[in-house]
Amino acid sequence: MKKLLGKKVFITGAEQGIGFYAAKDLIESGCDVFIHYFSGTEGPEQLVALAESLGQKAAFGYANLTNKEEANKCIAEAVAFLGGIDILVNNVGGIIARKWLHEIEAEYWQTVIDVNITTMMHVTQAALPYLKEASEGASIVNLASLAGRSGGHAGSLSYSMTKGAVLTWTRSLAAELGEFGIRANAVAPGLILGTRFHNQHTTKASAEETVKGIPLGRAGSSEDVARTITFLASEFDGFISGATIDVNGGVYRM
Incomplete structure (x- = not known):
């Protein structure tokens, strides 16, 4: 998308999966990108090499985004490198573990909230002054989940709750930040x-059973989600603004 040429992107959790392919697609669309990672630099290193091969800029930095000071520091590093932020992609999240209601402990409950929601709050708060300064308006894209729409499978109660909260958070951001020319939207894969999410928490048998209920007859790919993120970023x-795009092959229709 030509209108993304030269736009400055901060994306969280882009070391693999959806985050990696979203950063890749944004780079290939002409963006300069700062890549946050939490575990492993192999993916970010590949993305930096891709950007440099295209004559663009990319860099990466580590942070535990559940820690406000680390989130602030990572955003500051990104702004120093990029010169501002036009697009924020809040991708970090995870199920942590499948636990049924009777198994949920307070520590686990809080961890799921922190990973899926607190990280998003810390990053968005830190990025807000720079998003407000974006000369042509800014775009926030938040990663939710089909689980936030449907309630998810058994054992994902805590995760599904947080992803439902991401949908409401996105609508609230759209209402609050619109006066500054900032759009906020969500993607629900x-x-x-x-x-990594499904490699760790979804069995082959479970995936095959889920695919049977998808009208398009296949599972999605990270590239499917990345293209949607790039569209909303543009x-x-x-x-x-305030919208959620469902990327699920037609299994959830609204």
């Missing part, structure tokens, strides 16, 4: 195989 000067 369904079954996306090949990611809406920094558009009229789409």
Whole structure:
């Protein structure tokens, strides 16, 4: 998308899976990107090499985004490198573990909230002054989940709750930040195989059973989600705000 040429992106959790392919697609669309990572630099190193091969800028930095000071520091590093932020992609999240209601302890409950929601708050708060300064308006894209729409499978109660909260958080951001020319939207992926999330928490049998209920007859890929993120990112000067795009092959229709 030509209108993304030269836009400055901060993306969280881009070392693998959806985050990696979203950063890749944004780089290939002409963006300069700062890549946050939590575990492993192999993916970010590949993304930096890609950007440099295209004559663009990319860098990466580590942070535990549940810690406000580390989130602030990572955003500061990104702004020093990029010169500002036009697009924020809040991708970090995870199920942590499958636990049924009777198994949930207070520490686990809080960890799921922190990983999926507190990280998003810390990063968005830190990025806000720079998003407000974006000359053509800014775009926030938050990663939710089909689980936030449907309630998810058994054992994902805590995760599904937080992803439902991401949908409401996105709508609230759109209402609050619109006066500053900042759009906020969400993407809700369904079954996306090949990611760390499903490699760790979804069995082959479970995935095959889920695919049977998908009208398009296949699981999604990280690239499917990445293209949607890039579209919403390009809406920094558009009229789409407070929306959620479902990327699930038609299994959830609203």
